[in-house]
Amino acid sequence: xxxxxxxxxxxxxxxxxxQTLELDRKNLLLYGENGSGKSSIYWALYTFLQSxxxxxxxxxxKYFDTANEQNLVNRFAPAGSEAGIEVEFxxxxxxxxxNKISTRTINTRTSQFIKEVTATSDFIxxxxxxxxxxxxxxxxxxxxxxxxxxxxxxxxFREEVRPGSSNASDWWTHLKPGLVPRPTMxxxxxxxxxxxxxxxxxEFELLINRIIESTNDYIxxxxxxxxxxxxxxxxxxxxxxxxxxxxxxxxxTLPPKIILTITYIHASLNGENSLISRPQSxxxxxxxxxxxxxxxxxxxDEKFIEGRPKILxxxxxxxxxxxxxxxxxxELILKLFKDYxxxxxxxxxxxxxxxxxxIEYENMSKDWLVxxxxxxxxxxxxxxxIPNNLDYVDRAEKYIKEHDLPAAANYLRxxxxxxxxxxxxxxxxxxxTEEEGSKPLQLDTLMDNFKKxxxxxGGSRNDFKKLKEFKDxxxxxxxxxNIDTPIYRDELERLKVVVLNLRKLRxxxxxxxxxxxxxxxxRETDTDGxxxxxxxxxxxxxxxxxTLDGSWKINDPVSLFERRKNRDTGDIEMxxxxxxxxxxxxxxxxxxxITHHDEPHLLDVVRIYWNGAWQLSRVAVDEFNSxx
Numbered sequence: 208x209x210x211x212x213x214x215x216x217x218x219x220x221x222x223x224x225x226q227t228l229e230l231d232r233k234n235l236l237l238y239g240e241n242g243s244g245k246s247s248i249y250w251a252l253y254t255f256l257q258s259x260x261x262x263x264x265x266x267x268x269k270y271f272d273t274a275n276e277q278n279l280v281n282r283f284a285p286a287g288s289e290a291g292i293e294v295e296f297x298x299x300x301x302x303x304x305x306n307k308i309s310t311r312t313i314n315t316r317t318s319q320f321i322k323e324v325t326a327t328s329d330f331i332x333x334x335x336x337x338x339x340x341x342x343x344x345x346x347x348x349x350x351x352x353x354x355x356x357x358x359x360x361x362x363x364f365r366e367e368v369r370p371g372s373s374n375a376s377d378w379w380t381h382l383k384p385g386l387v388p389r390p391t392m393x394x395x396x397x398x399x400x401x402x403x404x405x406x407x408x409x410e411f412e413l414l415i416n417r418i419i420e421s422t423n424d425y426i427x428x429x430x431x432x433x434x435x436x437x438x439x440x441x442x443x444x445x446x447x448x449x450x451x452x453x454x455x456x457x458x459x460t461l462p463p464k465i466i467l468t469i470t471y472i473h474a475s476l477n478g479e480n481s482l483i484s485r486p487q488s489x490x491x492x493x494x495x496x497x498x499x500x501x502x503x504x505x506x507x508d509e510k511f512i513e514g515r516p517k518i519l520x521x522x523x524x525x526x527x528x529x530x531x532x533x534x535x536x537x538e539l540i541l542k543l544f545k546d547y548x549x550x551x552x553x554x555x556x557x558x559x560x561x562x563x564x565x566i567e568y569e570n571m572s573k574d575w576l577v578x579x580x581x582x583x584x585x586x587x588x589x590x591x592x593i594p595n596n597l598d599y600v601d602r603a604e605k606y607i608k609e610h611d612l613p614a615a616a617n618y619l620r621x622x623x624x625x626x627x628x629x630x631x632x633x634x635x636x637x638x639x640t641e642e643e644g645s646k647p648l649q650l651d652t653l654m655d656n657f658k659k660x661x662x663x664x665g666g667s668r669n670d671f672k673k674l675k676e677f678k679d680x681x682x683x684x685x686x687x688x689n690i691d692t693p694i695y696r697d698e699l700e701r702l703k704v705v706v707l708n709l710r711k712l713r714x715x716x717x718x719x720x721x722x723x724x725x726x727x728x729x730r731e732t733d734t735d736g737x738x739x740x741x742x743x744x745x746x747x748x749x750x751x752x753x754t755l756d757g758s759w760k761i762n763d764p765v766s767l768f769e770r771r772k773n774r775d776t777g778d779i780e781m782x783x784x785x786x787x788x789x790x791x792x793x794x795x796x797x798x799x800x801i802t803h804h805d806e807p808h809l810l811d812v813v814r815i816y817w818n819g820a821w822q823l824s825r826v827a828v829d830e831f832n833s834x835x
Contacts, residue, residue, distance in 0.1 A: 208298060209320075209516040210548045215293040216282035217309065220247035223590040230576060232297055236566065238559040239580035244591040245552050249332060249522040252550070254279065255292045256325040256518075257360045258308045260374045262614035266631065271310040283588045296320075296516065320516075324505050326363050327515045328547075331500075332522035339467070339502075340495040348467040350438075350502070355379065355462070358506055364410040368403065375414075378407050385445055385460040392446075395407045401445060404460070408442040409462060415440045418505040427472075429539055430532065432497055434490075435470040436522035450602040469498070493529050500524070500536060504712040511546075519547040523554060533558060537565055600706060603699070605752075613696055619702055620650065623674075627653040628711045630659055651678060664752040665760040670708070677702045680778050713753035720748050726769075729792055738774040741795060743767065744786065763789040 210232035216222040221244030228248065239245025258267045269275040269288040280290040291309020306315050315321045324830045338353045360376035368378040382404060389395045415438050421434050443463040446456045469483040469490065486498070507519070509700070521540070525533045540549060553559050566575050583592030583605065592608060594601030601624035606615035627650075628636045635656040638648055648656070654674055662668060727749070729741040747764035754760055768784040768791045784791065 208514065209296040209302075209304060209324075210298070211294055211295075211299040211518065212303070213295040214248070214251065215295070216247070216251055217292070218248075218281040218288060218290035219237075219251055219292055219523045220244065220279050220281060221591055222247055222251075223281045223283050223588050224584075226591065228593065230548075232299075234575045235551065236559070236562050236575055236577045237550070238556060238578070239552060239554055239582055239591075240582065241554055243580045243582045243647070245554060245580055246332075246522055247591070249330065249520055249552060250279070251292045251519065252294070252520055253330050255294055255308060255315065256541075257376075258313070259318065259321045259325050260360050260372070260376055261316060262377070264313045264316065266318070267313050268310070280665060282742050284785045286612070296324075296774070309559070323512075324360060324516045324518065327510055327512050327522075328518040329361055329503070329510070329518045330357065330522075331503050331524050334497050335503070336524060336718045338501045339492050339499040340487050340492055340590075341466050342485075342487045344485060345619075346487075347484070348486060351463055351465045353499075358772065360465075360511065362414065362506070364414075366406060375411070378403075378410070379462075382407055382443065382445070382460050383462070385458065389446065389458045397446075404443060404445050408440075410440070412440045414509065415465060418502065418509050421505035421508050422501045425504050425539075428497065430497045430501065430535060432494060433472040433493070434498070435472060436498060436501065437468045437470060439466040439468070440464075441466065451803070472745065491530060496525075496528055497532060504539070507544075513546075516616070517547040518550070519544055520550045520552070522552045523556060525553075526555065534565075537562060541569060541571065542563065581605050584610075598622065601704065603703065607696070607699060612699060615699055616702075619699065619706055622706050623709070624650055624653065626706070626712075627657050630709070630712055630714045631656055635660060654678065661752075661754070664754065664762060666752070666754040667756070668671075670778050671705065674709075675704055676707065701738065708755055711753075711755060713751075716748050720745050720764075727766075727788070729795060729801055730774075731795060731801065734801065739771055739795075739799065740774050741771045741782075742769050743791065744769050745788075746785070750786070755826060763787040766791060768795075 209705045211230050213229040213230065213234050216228070217225050237245060237248070245627070251382040256269055261267050269277050270279045272278055273280050273284075273286075280823050284290060289310050291307060291312070293305060293307040293309070296304045296306075304320055306318055306321050307313075308315055330450055338356075339350060341350065342348050358375075359379055360374065363373045364378060365374055367373045382400075382505060386396065386400055392398075419438050422438075426432050426434050426436060441464040443461060445460045447461060449455045449457050467486065469486045471481050471483055471489075473481065484496060490498075500624065509518075519540075527537055528536065551562060553562075563577055566572055566577070578593055581592045585608065592605050594605060599618040603615040603618035604620070606612070606618065628647075631653065635739065636648055636653065638646055640646070658671065658675075661671065685775065698827055726742055726744045729743060730739070731741075732738050744767040745764055746766055747762075749764050750762045752760045752762070764787065765785065766788045768782045768786065770779055770781045772779050784794075786794070
């Protein structure tokens with residue numbers, strides 16, 4: 208099934224110049240601070256998909272024409288430069304489909320693929336949800352305006368209003384202006400128009416009747432609310448009698464109404480007492496938001512077509528919900544809408560973290576991209592900044608771009624601390640005291656321990672000698688004498704190189720020492736051709752370290768050389784010698800009178816009993832060769 212792999216934005220809203228958002232066919236969880244341009248992504252996809260429902264290219268091109276008041280062009284875009292949106296879809300067989308709307312190109316209106324995607328996709332944001340409770344207490348809630356603005360363009364009726372279009376928004380766009388000038392009632396155009404009005408009402412009422420049952424399933428079964436939603440459809444009309452008259456007609460199209468009322472389900476209430484004719488006066492904002500979501504999810508279910516590409520874009524839709532309902536809605540989104548490519552956008556850091564944890568808990572991380580978005584400045588022009596990964600180096604890069612150099616140094620410090628704690632054994636990262644127990648070591652001590660540890664494994668003394676040069680910068684970035692000078696910025700850039708080199712290192716435990724059962728076998732053949740196998744019990748863990756030059760080094764753990772076996776006769780000799788693995792190995796070769804000029808690497812002769820089987824240690828090292 209096709210999914211979005213890339214979104215290219217060209218001078219669109221907050222996106223200045225040409226910027227690409229890589230999705231790689233995955234879902235997206237995006238945190239965007241206020242003013243970062245997060246909602247520009249929502250409106251880019253919305254504008255892109257609904258463009259295929261427009262009756263002509265000019266209705267699309269107006270969004271990229273700076274002379275048009277409805278244009279969505281970035282205010283800093285040079286005059287005459289291109290503005291537009293290009294979306295790339297890719298299926299799992301690597302077929303790529305690209306479509307674009309821009310100043311110069313519009314190819315969505317003729318694309319059957321884009322029409323299919325639009326018919327099954329949907330957009331929900333806080334503005335849509337708020338439309339259900341932004342009513343005064345004296346008003347009846349009519350949700351047709353919500354359908355008109357947010358739903359109709361993504362719904363198709365059974366009949367066409369014009370050749371090639373059964374889109375509900377096209378139907379309403381055709382009927383809304385009425386007939387100008389109004390013909391006589393006997394004229395064929397008048398009768399044809401009234402027939403279209405009648406068909407529109409039939410189709411719309413059918414849609415409302417189909418979604419009402421599903422709406423109440425969501426409300427009662429998913430949100431566990433004791434409520435029943437009632438939707439009354441009042442048909443649209445054209446040229447009806449004016450109010451209070453039986454002779455004078457209004458000559459206009461009056462929109463339909465969808466009146467929302469609620470029945471409160473409670474054992475102590477019945478009849479009129481259970482009916483809430485003005486829900487906004489009885490239900491709080493959170494409950495009304497649940498009602499709006501239930502209606503929108505029911506519409507989504509109604510449009511579902513198996514096997515079609517489907518996109519669901521959600522922008523701050525849960526702001527009004529309490530945490531209990533937020534969790535419920537999040538679970539619905541993750542579990543019920545797996546067939547959709549979901550773009551979940553939020554400015555709420557707490558909700559963002561909740562989503563991240565839930566995605567990890569549900570083992571869905573491979574299906575999701577998790578990104579953050581900030582307002583950056585480039586050449587004195589504001590534009591979005593989206594780090595590639597959510598790590599300290601990317602955040603440091605963000606603050607370097609914003610000229611907040613002390614903040615950048617602070618994030619580089621955090622990354623150095625994180626990496627050193629990963630690369631060092633735990634006993635080299637904590638201090639033990641009788642008064643305080645264990646506590647983390649300070650950064651300068653961590654750097655000293657890392658230097659010794661790296662050299663012990665055979666790393667080059669020159670690889671990280673610059674790390675100590677940046678000690679003062681890391682320990683107290685605000686104390687630097689020249690925080691506004693290019694020298695300070697250059698220091699940060701050089702420090703970033705050191706940090707990236709630290710990331711290249713790998714540290715893996717090949718064999719843990721937990722219950723005294725971890726042992727290795729060293730096999731050698733003496734000068735007389737006798738084959739020997741030495742059983743060695745590990746007292747310290749057996750570890751491997753990948754240094755900056757890419758070579759793997761192993762440590763020399765303290766071990767008990769327990770016994771040796773003649774592999775030809777089966778005779779066993781007990782040894783009971785405790786020494787380091789490498790020193791013991793050299794003693795073995797000396798005892799077997801094996802010359803040292805052809806001594807192989809220890810990895811070539813050591814076999815490890817690991818995960819219930821004997822394996823070469825090189826295999827074990829390769830097995831553990833993965834990202835930290």
